[in-house]
Amino acid sequence: MNIGDMLRRSAERLPDKPALIMGEASLTYGQFNRRANRLANALMAQGLKKGDRVAVLTNNCIEFFEIYLALCKSGGVMVPINNLLRLGEMNRIVDYIEPRFIIYHRDFQELVTQVMLDNPCLEKAVCLGGESATDHLDYEALMAGASEAEPGVEIRGEDLMSIFLTSGTTGRPKGALRTHHHNCLNALSAAIEVGVRPDDRVLLLFPFYHVTFEDRFCHMMLGNTFVLRREGSFDPAQVLDLLTRHRITICQFVPTMISSMLDNKDIETYDLSALRLILYAAAPMPVELLKKAMGRFRCGFMQFYGQTETGPMTTILRPEDHVLEGPPEQVERLASCGRPVLNFDTRVVDEAGRDVPPGRVGELVVRSESAVSGYWRLPEESAAAMKDGWLHTGDYARRDAEGFIFIVDRKGDMIISGGKNIYPREIEEVLYQHPAVREAMVIGVPDPHWGESVKAIVVLHEGAKLEPAELIEHCKANLASYKKPRTVEFWDSLPKSPTGKLLKRVVRDQFRAGETA
Known part of the structure; x- marks a missing residue:
């Protein structure tokens, strides 16, 4: 099977059914x-x-x-x-x-x-x-x-179908190699796990250049109708209107989107009765926000975790696992990303690659035919990611006794703000290009709306004068706007290890401690 055949078969079965709707245009x-x-x-x-x-x-x-x-x-x-x-x-x-x-x-x-x-x-x-x-x-x-x-x-199944660009903490682009076999298997798995129905209507909100686009092939396979929206600033009223007007049954959000819709004063005026399943991913969902959302939307909720390299649907927290009232160990699972989907194996391992016992933190590694084989023209990075058939996610996690996985922290320093991945090293390189900057560190700090926001900590050269706004504009001129720091602080010095390495975790923990103090 290949993805082109998937469209051909749906067209043969359902030639007159609406496939794509965007504004007044449709096919x-x-x-x-x-x-x-x-x-x-x-x-x-x-x-x-x-x-x-x-x-x-x-x-x-x-x-x-x-x-x-x-x-x-x-x-x-x-x-x-x-x-x-x-x-x-x-x-x-x-x-x-x-x-x-x-x-x-x-x-x-x-x-x-x-x-x-x-x-x-x-x-x-x-x-x-x-x-x-x-x-x-x-x-x-x-x-x-x-x-x-x-x-x-x-x-053929092994033929390369797409290259989705991702990055490590260096910000260097890496092209994840995705074949027709990867995507067909991912579509079949998602159709089963999500429980896709032939009459589903799906609203797409994420930028199509993001790998979540390929997660939607399960809907094309079943002949579902897609409703499209131009990406950009999230407008909760517009999205609530689309959910109502098109009788949307499935939609995927990030937590900030759900928060914005719940804050809309007119939410009770919209008819969301057709909505049967909300998927959420790409950023941690605060448990209190999840409880509020479940009370208002009154439909099934499903969290999934994954990466460009892994499918990306790797684990899911199913609707029946979203328990608001019950034994503590069940309620606590609202903070987990669930258990592996049917075509994935997962392990939590220490630095030597040995499995750690339940409750112990280690690196999450996964194995599946849906996972990529490596990166375009990067043999060393490919070998580092894939070891003995297991893909190393770079995420720290723990597993409970029932196999539910809790993502604890990122092994790297990546920032997730509003569902977008931001790589600090790339921003730091731009900061260092400013003649007044002697040292720079970029971290993610807690943000009630975006999940995390970008903060720059900067040490200026002796005698240099600079305003935070000037440095933010400097970054905006050299990077996509969403990557620029939202806040800048000037320090006299940055903490370092004995070898001279900047201690980013020390600074990050300081801001997180201040948030919970």
Whole structure:
């Protein structure tokens, strides 16, 4: 099985059923499949070959689905790019991945034009959403004369399907290799674990360049209807309206989204009776917020944990495990991320790779055919992540006697703010570029709305003068805006180990202790 066949089969069974809805635009499954075929055949006519990487830079849109499935059918490898990145960040990714094609929305034309000048590996650009640059192909014109027949390319399970970019604490991009087999197995597992029904209607809120997009293939397999929303600032009133108007049955949120909806003074006026399941992930859910949400939404709740490398659906806390009243050991499990899904094995191990007993903290390692085999062109990082068939998550966890897993802390220093992963080292490098900065440390500090916010602790050169706002603007000019520090403090010195290493955990713990004091 491959993902392209998944769409074809749904189109054969349900040709007239709405597949994609965004505002006033929509496609049935039959239309969706035919347009994906036309785009696949058009790209192949332009020289696309099986295994070619294709960078994609768009906002959330129906065309993103078309591009994704066209590449699945033609053998192209989808490389979604974060649409908040700046030129330097884009160039690093393109230099690393070396795509031949880039498909982009007209909003990013100036950026793409410069990236193509800087990276000769990019041979052709396709522009959607309006008039394109003179030397770029127009998306709709390209498709206009192409065949609607299935492309006829042999796609096997082991063929590379997508490269999703992730990073370690260094901020260096790493391309997680995801095959058709990985994604098909993940879709089958998710369909069973989530209990997807043929009549489900799914609202998508996350940026499509995020790996959570691939978690939704379970719905395409069952012929569900997707309702799309352009990513951006979360508008609780707009989302509540979409849930009501489209009779949404399943939706995934991060905790800050749920908090914002609960704070909406008009929430009682919306009809949310169709909603049967809320998935939540990407950031820890405060137990008190979860209790409040369960009382208001009155539907099933399911937490899942995972990473780009692991599926990403790896463990789930099922609706029946969301116990508000009962024995303490059951109520405490609201703070866990559940137990492994049906196609995953998990262990908690010490530094020597030995299993630790229940209750003891160690590193969570996982094993599954849904997990990636490694990273694009990074053999050392791949070997470090995969040891004896087990993928090392880099997360500290403990397991209780019943096998429920509790994520305790991150082995690295990654910050999760509003569901987005932020890597401190990348921000620190930018801070050090400012001539007044002598030392810099970036940490995540508790934030009641975002979960964590970015804080910079900075030591200035002797005699230097600088305002926090100036440093924040400096970061904003060189990084995607969501990565910039929200707050900056100036210290006389930073704590160090005897070897001179900055003790980030000491500083972070100080702020967390202040939060609970």
